[in-house]
Each structure stands twice: as C-alpha cells, then as structure tokens.
Amino acid sequence: MVQWIEDPISDEETLRIAAPAAGLADSVRDLIDAVIRSEVSADELTSIRGEVDALTKRLRVQQLPGSFGETHGMAGALRAWGNAVIGLRNAIAPPLVNTWHADGTIVGEATLTSAYEGPPGRAHGGVAALLLDQVMGEAAHAAERPGFTARLSLNYRNPTPLGRIRAVAKAEPPAPGEEHKTVVLGTLYSIAADGTATVCVEADGLFILPRAARAKLQSSVEREGM
Amino acid sequence: MVQWIEDPISDEETLRIAAPAAGLADSVRDLIDAVIRSEVSADELTSIRGEVDALTKRLRVQQLPGSFGETHGMAGALRAWGNAVIGLRNAIAPPLVNTWHADGTIVGEATLTSAYEGPPGRAHGGVAALLLDQVMGEAAHAAERPGFTARLSLNYRNPTPLGRIRAVAKAEPPAPGEEHKTVVLGTLYSIAADGTATVCVEADGLFILPRAARAKLQSSVEREGM
Numbered sequence A, B: 001m002v003q004w005i006e007d008p009i010s011d012e013e014t015l016r017i018a019a020p021a022a023g024l025a026d027s028v029r030d031l032i033d034a035v036i037r038s039e040v041s042a043d044e045l046t047s048i049r050g051e052v053d054a055l056t057k058r059l060r061v062q063q064l065p066g067s068f069g070e071t072h073g074m075a076g077a078l079r080a081w082g083n084a085v086i087g088l089r090n091a092i093a094p095p096l097v098n099t100w101h102a103d104g105t106i107v108g109e110a111t112l113t114s115a116y117e118g119p120p121g122r123a124h125g126g127v128a129a130l131l132l133d134q135v136m137g138e139a140a141h142a143a144e145r146p147g148f149t150a151r152l153s154l155n156y157r158n159p160t161p162l163g164r165i166r167a168v169a170k171a172e173p174p175a176p177g178e179e180h181k182t183v184v185l186g187t188l189y190s191i192a193a194d195g196t197a198t199v200c201v202e203a204d205g206l207f208i209l210p211r212a213a214r215a216k217l218q219s220s221v222e223r224e225g226m
Helices: A011-037 A042-059 A068-072 A125-142 A211-224 B011-037 B042-059 B068-072 B125-142 B211-224
Strands: A097-100 A106-112 A148-156 A163-171 A181-191 A197-208 B097-100 B106-112 B148-156 B163-171 B181-191 B197-208
Touching (some): A042 B011, A097 A125, A125 A148, A125 A163, A125 A181, A125 A197, A125 B125, A148 B125, B097 B125, B106 B125, B125 B148, B125 B181, B125 B197
Antiparallel strands (some): A148 A197, A148 B148, A163 A181, A181 A197, B106 B163, B148 B197, B181 B197
16 A cells, blocks of 8 residues: 555566466465355365465565565555555455546445455455455555544444445545645445446545655655656 | 355355365465465466366356355344355455453454554554454344444544454443334454553444334344353
C-alpha cells in the first residue's frame, strides 16, 4: 500500500517473470477453491497433499529470505506482488484489480470465490474490511498523501454475497497543515449478473504517514515527479 | 461465524475426512508462501503451474456445487471448514485457532506468513480487521447473542509485524430489550519471540441478529441446550 520504497529489480526482469508468476498464483487460487469444495476420498486428499509438498519444494530451491515486500520493495502499484489484496503472486489476494481515475477515485473489481466465505454464501465481514482498507489506502496514495491505516470504520448496510464485487474509494481534501493525515471514504458494492450495484458496506478511514517516512516520500516525489 | 445451521454430515464422517483435508490445506498454505517468495525460473514456474492445474482437476472430480457453508451448514465452530479466517479446509485462513474461555473471552492465535503482507514486513491493515471481525463475531456467539457484523471500528495503535499474533475479544453486556444487538470489544496483539504482547489494533463492533434468524436461533438453543 505504501509504495515509495525503491525496487532493485529492472523493468525487464519484472516483466519477464511477472506473467508466469501471476499465472501460477491464478492456478493456486483455483486449487484453494477446490480444496474447500472437493468431496474426493481421504486417500486421494492425502495423495494430492504429497504432490503439493513436492511442488512447494521445487519452488523453494531458490527463494527470497523473507516476505516479498521486505526484500524487493515496491516502486509502483504493479510491483506490490506480495500484497494480501492486490498481489499478483499472492494466491490469498482475490486479486482486487484497481483502476486509478483522474479525479482521485480508485475503483477495485474482484470476484469472491468460496475462499472468502463467512456466513453461508456470503463474504466474511472481515473480507469486506480487507478489500476496503486496500482501495482506501490507494486513494490516499492517489491524493499524493500515502499513509498507514490509523483508523478504519465500517458500516455494514447489506450482506455481501460471494461473487462479483466493486470497491470504490476517494480521499477527502486535507485539513490545512494536516497534509500527513488523510480521511478517505469507501464503499463496497455487490454486482449482480445484470450489472446492478448494491451498497454492502460503507467505510471511512484515516491514513497517516509516520514522521520518519515523510522526508523519504518527499525526496521520492521530487525524483520521480509523481 | 453464525453457526446454528444444521449440519447433515455425521460426526464419524466429519472426523474421518477432517484430518486429511486439514493436512492438504496446510500444505497449500505452504505452497502459497512459496509462490510469493520463489526465485526459480519462468520455465519452472510455468511447469509447476501445469502440475497445480492437474491436482485441482483431481480434486474437482467430485465436489460441492457451491461454497462450503452453503452446502454443508455448520453445527459447531469446528465445522466452519470453509471460513476465510478459521476454516481448516481454507488455505486462505491462517488459520486463526480460537479458544473459548468460560468468562466469554475468545482468544485466537495465528502466525502470519508472507501472504498477509501489506506494508513491507507488516501485516496488511485489512488483515487485522479480518482477524478481529472473526474473533469478535465468535465473542457475540459465546455470549449467546450471535449476529452479523453491523459496524466495525478499528484503531491502529502500532504496526503489526508479520509473525505471531493474538486476537482477543469479549462481548459487553446487552442493553435491556436489545439482546439482538451485541457490542464486542477486541484487541489484536503482536507476540514477540519471548512472549511479550504488544497492542497493535483496538476494535469495537456491533453484531446484530436479523429478525428472520432470531426464531430459528431460539428453537436451536432450546433443542441443543446451548
């Protein structure tokens, strides 16, 4: 979400590896859904487990020592590959695919599979919070006032069925002299087959940039002409 | 989270399939982490993807038509196997392992891997919300006043590093005549290697049982002597 950290990987390298990595994560998303819903025998589950372990071992032959963000950093939204909500390498992320609009509105789209379930047939209340926190954090960033979540308040208006959702957020103008504090409003919609959007959750949040990070951000903004 | 729905599976059946299914989900959790952190070649990623797809196909030979909760229902906390936070078949769930204490306090423990990352090295702000919503919903249930999340307010006090966390929640006493509305307080702690707990997020939430569900709950409580 906070993305001003320098990324030591070249553009060519990121592009070369991005597609196969994203493809693998997509397949693992499908696997996650199948593990929840499968009715095959206990023996077959155990056999498949052995094969999953073998694949994990092949992936770990060469790997980052820690989490993605710690090691690679992120120079732009498209490189937050480990992110729990938008990360293209992260099978836990639906992923939410966000579009930044010129007026500062962020619109995220995703389809929630069985893996996001809380009450039967519905998205977990915390999943709504997860999606909104991400899109609202990006709205603070789009307003050139990125920060960490300091407060997040969510009002659940209607159940969120599993399936297609849309998360929309936009930052409010800053208070004078308080540019490091950004209030953001967000809404989560359920999208019906005919495209009708129903408000499910309304949120407001406060995003704050810690003092230590402000100087770094400022130099990054000057360098990149953000 | 709301668990009064009848479960058509026998106890023997659930126990027989629970261990291998949970084991497979554990292995897929490890795979998710490896997909994020692997530095193997694009060709190897693509080859592994093909094998993942083949495993998914084997699992889908026989499967539930929809999400877990829709089809099986949940008669107890241990059978919420598809749940996004505690589900033992759900590789997206850390899983949070919750203990219900006699005084109504719920204590959840988990270790957050690279898959839960937001800012580098830290848990995503929305992941904190996801964990707290679950443990707080269970606290409402433990108080015999289960409900759906109506409001969730989170105050982020300190960053949550990836690693070991503890989520604690307890319901407040009900207002007279308002037993279907339950206020719950929750706290997310980071747990250091020496066991020291640091407050990361403080939350309060309101959980409401919809009118239509109240009669069903009442009959279930009478039948099961909950």
